[in-house]
Amino acid sequence: MKKCRKTLRIKKEILNAILHEARRSEIEICGLLFGIVVKEGFNVLSYALIRNIENSPISFKMDPREMFNEIIKHRNESMDVVGLFHSHMLSIVPSVKDLYYMKLWNVPWLIVDRNGNFLAYLIEDNEVCLVKVLIIE
Numbered sequence: 001m002k003k004c005r006k007t008l009r010i011k012k013e014i015l016n017a018i019l020h021e022a023r024r025s026e027i028e029i030c031g032l033l034f035g036i037v038v039k040e041g042f043n044v045l046s047y048a049l050i051r052n053i054e055n056s057p058i059s060f061k062m063d064p065r066e067m068f069n070e071i072i073k074h075r076n077e078s079m080d081v082v083g084l085f086h087s088h089m090l091s092i093v094p095s096v097k098d099l100y101y102m103k104l105w106n107v108p109w110l111i112v113d114r115n116g117n118f119l120a121y122l123i124e125d126n127e128v129c130l131v132k133v134l135i136i137e
């Protein structure tokens with residue numbers, strides 16, 4: 001898989017919190033990453049865990065009301081959606097459904113598993129690429 005031109009910079013404490021939620025959950029977790037877009041990529045400054053209304057271990061759908069409220073809250077703090085995250089039970093490879101929605105939400109998709117593994121993906125030039133994740137202390 002080709003490497004993306006853009007990077008995803010995320011605070012270690014945010015990534016650890018997401019990984020912790022994935023480890024303890026029996027269903028896919030999901031949420032939004034907030035921050036700022038810069039020339040080099042996406043800087044994550046905050047995140048919001050959003051309820052998975054499918055309540056499923058193999059699929060997710062974010063609660064639209066929670067999404068809306070978090071987007072408004074973070075916009076009031078001058079932050080935009082700079083990524084989405086969700087968990088898979090066994091793999092950190094995008095599903096067919098993920099690939100479809102990645103075209104609609106063209107920001108990095110951070111996929112984590114219950115073992116602490118993670119990768120981020122983005123669509124660039126109409127193809128999926130691997131986003132370099134830079135963890136900020």
